[in-house]
Amino acid sequence: MxxxxxxxxxxxxxxxxxxxxxxxxxxxxxxxxxxxxxxxxxxxxGGTRIVRQSYFESPEYVPLLRRAYEGWSRLEAESGRDLLTLCGGIYLGDPASPTYARSRAAAEEHGLDHEVLDAAEIRRRFPTMDPADDAMGLYESAAGYVRPxxxxxxxxxxxxxxxxxxxxxxxxxxxxxxxxxxxxxxxxxxxxxxxxxxxxxxxxxxxxxxxxELPLSVERMVFYWFTPDTDAVPVERWSQEQHPVYIEETHGNGQIYGFPMTDGPAGGFKLGYFHLGTPTDPDAVDRVVHSDETAEMRRRALELFPHLTGPVVQAKTCLYTVAPxxxxxxxxxxxxxxxxxxxxxxxxxxxxxxxxxxxxxxxxxxxxxxxxxxxxxxxxxxxxx
The missing domain is CATH 3.50.50.60 (FAD/NAD(P)-binding domain)
Structure with missing residues (x-):
């Protein structure tokens, strides 16, 4: 042996x-x-995963995130692969939304560089978005995505x-x-x-x-790549050069997250629900994305991105393993x-x-x-x- x-x-x-x-x-x-x-x-x-430091899940994660950022740079150097892109991130919601309020609390507690934006400023800075009139956003430049x-x-x-x-x-x-x-x-x-x-x-x-006997729930998740209307909002405003990663939940409408166009217009604009999974067996996952799922994602996406009206480029399933x-x-x-x-x-x-x-x-x-x-x-x- x-x-x-x-x-x-x-x-x-x-x-x-x-x-x-x-x-x-x-x-x-x-x-x-x-x-x-x-x-x-x-x-x-799935091509991309968000990295961020203003962590609404708990400020206790922030020291580990700082250490992780050092590790991402080190792994890039050691491997010679392009892994980390910092295009900025924005976390939006009504003033009481955990997505916004807890992100702001974490940024303030740890002295992270950030900006607080109201709805008008969000629309001006990021014309792809049309948040609710009372929405607020926590923007941090030290956010972006990694390639999984x-x-x-x-x-x-x-x-x-x-x-x-x-x-x-x-x-x-x-x-x-x-x-x-x-x-x-x-x-x-x-x-x-x-x-x-x-x-x-x-x-x-x-x-x-x-x-x-860990009480873990294995959940089937879906993420989508939609085609934006680039006549309404120019294509460059959807790109990673001008668009941040984002997380949004306003007045309990269901938290979504997503990315700029990271692979050009043909790759689409990626987003998904953060927690809207169904329990599954990892060896028997339904890998087909159904039309009613896509329609629901489209409906929700249009609440924040009114010009995300083009065809679906692709949709894929993923697995979350969730602790209580x-x-x-x-x-x-x-x-x-x-x-x-x-x-x-x-x-x-x-x-x-x-x-x-x-x-x-x-x-x-x-x-x-x-x-x-x-x-x-x-x-x-x-x-x-």
Missing amino acids: QHHDVIVLGLGSMGGAAANELAARGLDVLGLESFTPGHDQGSAH EETVIANTEVAARNGATLRFGERVQRWSATPGGGVEVVTPEGTYGADRLVVTPGAWAPQMLPEL DEHFVIGTHPLHDQVAIACGFSGHGFKFVPVVGEILADLTTDGATDLPIGLFDPRRPVLRP
């Missing part, structure tokens, strides 16, 4: 980052992944260059702790042993961590000290990829981390069965 310092189970967004960081620290790393690098079966595809598929590939390429052994198309059947304090992992190709294990299973967390409090699950396995886990990223985790890789490497090598992860404790009451 092959034996390694550490096995990483799952080489998607977080597992790829963990394998990269562990290999860079000189460990003998084996990574196992069911699919191909940068695949579209989980939660790390490119990120996963970048991490695995750099990890392999640093000596990691990465096996794709090899699905883990089971893992177990061994009496000597190590772990054993079984796949159809063989059995592997290691001193330590990192479990980053994405939407397969319920199958890979059944002993924890929508905070992440990161820490040492409650039953096995030699195992680190990271899952339940609840639709907003991708921007943290580099720092999660650091955290998992810390937990693996030291059993603890100096980075603030108390919010993500696998033992917190909301996760208890």
